[in-house]
Amino acid sequence: MDDFTVTPYTVEGDVDYDRLLDQFGADRLTDEQLQNFPHPTHRLLRRRVFYAGRDVDRFTAAAARGETVSVVTGRGPSGPMHLGHVYPFYFAKYLQDELGAYVYIPLSDDEKYFSKDLTFDEIHEYTRQNVRDILAVGFDPERTRLVVDTADADVVYPVAAELAKELTPAAVEATYGTPPNVGLGFYPAVQATHLLLPQLVHGRHPTLVPIAVDQDPHVRVCRDIAAKQRHDVEKPAALLSRFLPRLGGGGGKMSTSDDAPGILLSDDRETVREKVQRHAYSGGRDDVDAHREHGGDPTVDVAYQLLAYFFEESDETLDRLAADYRSGELLSGELKAYAADRIADFLEGHQRRRPEGPIADVVEPYRLTEAERARVRPDVFGGESDRE
Structure with missing residues (x-):
């Protein structure tokens, strides 16, 4: 019987990463696979912090051929960011710098509203703070897009609605357990939208999702949905990481709610x-x-x-x-x-x-352009002449 719990919403106990691979059905990264990443190999790879994945070879092979590739890694804005939140973003920047990858960064403000005892005003203040920390990583604005679910609902919702039709309540419960509200029950379709969005904007290509291992269920659900879709998309690949250790030890992940505090990005x-x-x-x-x-x-x-x-x-x-x-x-x-x-x-x-100034000005270069939005969202009233 497992003495630890790992879900997108709960991590408890001393995590056994090998047993997680058996549970999730992911593959441990091999030395040969690591050699296919740009050199010098990033320390998160060579030290096996990212230790497992799905379809990683397809991503690295396309990158080696100079083809379009993208990376998706996001943030749930429910508080200030700490060290455990930021290293996937620095890894994404490495892939952008070395491979010219598009980087898409979804901020799931709606999911945090459904799952936390927070108001939207509180969540949006955290969103603004988190965005400044994410952009401090140094992403290329020409190849990076920030997507906030409620702010970009005109793009996110139509796709999520289409994907939700391929997702049964039984599948959601089997993966996540019984959702506490219908909003969280719908969220896997929104998450799948995040992971497929680069392909909907730039055309079919391999996408890599570097995430902590507790977020793997989102990728598994998206891969199942992508296999059923009429859109010409590939299943996203995943690169799964161990948790940055919490200060108090014990095999869990760093958190600001532990007895031993997390180290915040704002700490001096x-x-x-x-x-x-x-x-x-x-x-x-x-x-x-x-x-x-x-x-x-x-x-x-x-x-x-x-x-x-x-x-x-x-x-x-x-x-x-x-x-x-x-x-x-x-x-x-x-x-x-x-x-x-x-x-x-x-x-x-x-x-x-960390960028200063009005947040609207800070984020503007990283938002989806109108042309990019038009490639994704349907125009309900366009494309048909008026009738008398």
Whole structure:
């Protein structure tokens, strides 16, 4: 019996990523598949943070031929963003930079209204804050589109309505459980729209969805719908990641609602140091003498894991830190201090790039153009002459 839960709405317990692959039916990434990504291979790939997928080879083969490819990875705007939210966006930027990929970023404000005890006013304020953080990543405005469900309902809803006809209540319940309201029951059709939108705008091509593993049900449902559609679309491919560890350890994912706080993208250096020193689970010994004699375990040490996931670029440095920690030469407090500084360095760069000014001006270059909208949405009153 499973002692953990992983759904799009709940992650509990110590996650067994191998057992999840059996449950979800995804394939572990091979060394050969990783070699097909642009070089140097991104650290999220070579360190197996992204560890499994579906139809990844189709995406990389098309990219190698110089064909059109796209990436979809989104955000549910229900609060301020923390470190666990942002690394898929930096990975998407890597694919855009290396492959010229289109990047589509849906913000599911409606889904958060259906699933959280929040008003739309609260959700939209988080949406505006989240957009500034997403754009701080540095996406190319010519090849990046932000799509907000309620703001872009003229595009999203007609497609979702069409896709919803291919989705039965039984299929929704089998994948997600019984939805608490009809809005959340309809949302899988909206999510499928997000994942197919680049193809509806730019024509049939491979799309890759790099997401945390808990979001895989959305991809599975979309792939089933895409197979039934009259539109000339391919099933989206998926690249599934492990969760960025929560500071308190225990195999779950970072969250702002944990007893151990998440590290927010707005945190300053001193706040990061305080959170890491006070809350990061240590793989070290109880006292200095014991640590010097027996060493620590970097595989469970959260400060080390944060470095390994994203915040230390150099593999050589990472290996040295692990060796020094195991030998007892590097103390837990020293490892935490090093990790806190690397995270703070990253955040200071991110915060400098965070766009200022009126949000309408900030987001305008990244919105769907009228020509792009016209390719997707039906014109109810166009294409037919008036009759007397």
